[in-house]
Amino acid sequence: MQYRHTAKxxxxxxxxxxxxxxxxxxxRRAGARLRVTAQLVQTSDGTHIWADTYEQDLTDVIEIQTAIAERVGDSLSLELLSDRHVAHAKARQTTPxxxxxxxxxxxxxxxxxxxALRQALAHFQRTIELDPGFAPGYVGxxxxxxxxxxWGYGILAPAEA
Known part of the structure; x- marks a missing residue:
């Protein structure tokens, strides 16, 4: 299910x-800044509910996600995550x-x-070196x-197993 660059x-x-x-x-990324342009569209008739642009430092990605989620929630009259859930999301922040x-x-x-899996190992190990407290690196x-x-793609050395 791919919709990027689709004619649909x-x-x-x-x-x-x-x-x-x-x-x-x-x-879009420019150096240490991130710009997100988002729009909410009603699928029944293609009506644009809202559109906005958000710009933050890469270290504040969660703030952009939270702002967009709150805007969607407000537009649809939804109650979003509690402060406790927002705190958990902020705990996943890391360096760019x-x-x-x-x-x-x-x-x-x-x-x-x-x-590709061997390359992934190297990237995840580098992630952990850069930020040992970033749990998704360990998950990866x-x-x-x-x-x-x-899949039996290789036998690990005893030190790696």
């Missing part, structure tokens, strides 16, 4: 997903460099080839080891 209109996408609204947008390594690791991990490492073992 929002009504078709909404029907395929079984949703009343679609959040569409783009993400560690996040980049993590995202690169996830990208190659999803290719699920022996070479565990996921990669699980696939390497499950």
């Amino acid at each position: 209109d929002v009504r078709s996408i909404g029907a395929e997903l079984g949703v009343a609204y679609v959040l569409d947008g783009s993400v 460099e560690a996040r980049d390594e993590y995202l690169k690791g996830r990208y190659v991990w999803n290719q699920r080839t022996p070479d 490492l565990a996921d990669t080891y699980a696939l390497l073992g499950f």
Whole structure:
């Protein structure tokens, strides 16, 4: 289910997903800054409910996510996460460099080839070196080891096992 660069209109996408609204947008990175343009579209008739642009330092990615989620919630009259859940989300923040390594690791991990999984290991290990407190780096490492073992892509050295 890929919608990036698609010719499908929002009504078709909404029907395929079984949703009343679609959040569409783009993400641009300029140095240590992130700009997100987002718009909420009603799928029944293609009406734009709202559109906005958010710009933050890469270290504040959670703030952009929270702002967009709150705007969607307000537009749809939804009650969003409690402060406790927001605190958990903020705990997943990391440095831009560690996040980049993590995202690169996830990208190659999803290719699920022996070479890609070995590359993923390197990215996740680098993520952990950059930010030992960033739990998703360890999750990526565990996921990669699980696939390497499950699919028999290689036997780990005893020190790695």
